[in-house]
Amino acid sequence: MICIRCGLCCQNLDVMIVNPGSIRPDGTVDPADPDSFIKKPMGKRCPHLAYLGDLAVCIIHDLPCYRGTPCDLFDQIGPDDGFCTFSGYFKTSNPANL
Ligand code: SF4
Numbered sequence: 001m002i003c004i005r006c007g008l009c010c011q012n013l014d015v016m017i018v019n020p021g022s023i024r025p026d027g028t029v030d031p032a033d034p035d036s037f038i039k040k041p042m043g044k045r046c047p048h049l050a051y052l053g054d055l056a057v058c059i060i061h062d063l064p065c066y067r068g069t070p071c072d073l074f075d076q077i078g079p080d081d082g083f084c085t086f087s088g089y090f091k092t093s094n095p096a097n098l
Pocket of ligand 1: 009010011015017040046047048050057058060061071
């Protein structure tokens, strides 16, 4: 799946994310820290989401702590070279996303 960088997943999905307060200077989190992940509820913008113009950017995407997270492993059914279809779903299911 090819992400179209709309950022709507990062606003509209319930997902466990890395706790911003748990990221160490080297970009890792302490695996023994029980608070290293927090719930990002549906409809709440992820604190790691930023925009460069209209382009959504996950500011922890290249950090070691991102590896293996639900966001890192997120995919959808379909061809690997197909563009994400969630954007259209979020826009039609919630016109506030238009
Ligand atoms: S951690 Fe990154 S990919 Fe995951 S919801 Fe937040 S901004 Fe999006």
